[in-house]
Amino acid sequence: xxxxxxxxxxxxxxxxxxxxxxxxxxxxxxxxxxxxxxxxxxxxxxxxxxxxxxxxxxxxxxxxxxxxxxxxxxxxxxxxxxxxxxxxxxxxxxxxxxxxxxxxxxxxxxxxxxx
Amino acid sequence: xxxxxxxxxxxxxxxxxxxxxxxxxxxxxxxxxxxxxxxxxxxxxxxxxxxxxxxxxxxxxxxxxxxxxxxxxxxxxxxxxxxxxxxxxxxxxxxxxxxxxxxxxxxx
Numbered sequence: 396x397x398x399x400x401x402x403x404x405x406x407x408x409x410x411x412x413x414x415x416x417x418x419x420x421x422x423x424x425x426x427x428x429x430x431x432x433x434x435x436x437x438x439x440x441x442x443x444x445x446x447x448x449x450x451x452x453x454x455x456x457x458x459x460x461x462x463x464x465x466x467x468x469x470x471x472x473x474x475x476x477x478x479x480x481x482x483x484x485x486x487x488x489x490x491x492x493x494x495x496x497x498x499x500x501x502x503x504x505x506x507x508x509x510x
Numbered sequence: 511x512x513x514x515x516x517x518x519x520x521x522x523x524x525x526x527x528x529x530x531x532x533x534x535x536x537x538x539x540x541x542x543x544x545x546x547x548x549x550x551x552x553x554x555x556x557x558x559x560x561x562x563x564x565x566x567x568x569x570x571x572x573x574x575x576x577x578x579x580x581x582x583x584x585x586x587x588x589x590x591x592x593x594x595x596x597x598x599x600x601x602x603x604x605x606x607x608x609x610x611x612x613x614x615x616x617x618x
Contacts, residue, residue: 439597439609439610439611439612440546440548440554440597440599440609440612441609442607442608442609445604445607452604454604457511490553490554495559496601497542497601497602497604497607498544498556498559498560498599498601499544499546499554499556499599500556500565502553502554502555503553504552504553505553
């Protein structure tokens with residue numbers, strides 16, 4: 396069974412930093428592109444960042460470019476999101492998901508970031 | 511950026527009804543459209559991808575159609591478990607993915 400478990404969310408002051416983690420199990424993590432998405436309280440879904448299988452292709456949504464960094468450690472089956480210079484508008488539930496050519500098939504339960 | 515617009519924002523229906531949700535893209539996305547279902551406090555669930563392909567395990571009462579800029583999600587006979595919020599998502603452009611604002615399907 397595919398499992399994605401996010402962690403690292405917290406209450407942080409504006410300008411602060413957080414690192415989110417997404418631990419994967421039940422599938423061959425290194426064979427999948429991965430994405431981070433977020434959902435502000437009571438709002439819709441927003442894609443945040445994507446990383447290809449080998450990590451060679453990375454991109455970010457405009458609102459987070461230059462502040463967030465996605466990475467992965469295939470030896471630990473873990474995806475990360477380093478979030479710097481946090482703003483109030485970054486407050487959201489952050490999800491990691493398997494990225495199947497742009498559609499998001501498997502999702503974690505999310506981790507809450509409050510700025 | 512491609513904007514996705516769903517209608518209606520809220521839909522009231524009864525068990526057994528046939529319902530349709532519309533999603534319009536601000537420019538052509540060919541068939542690169544997915545639909546998700548989200549229940550309160552839960553992560554979204556992929557229902558349909560590439561406009562009309564049903565994700566494994568999704569009941570056949572869900573179907574999708576369309577192309578270019580206009581798409582629909584149809585539920586042929588609403589079941590109690592279907593009351594949720596539905597989102598469309600375009601994925602024609604790598605890493606410029608965008609979602610509709612959601613349609614909340616409520617019990618009438």
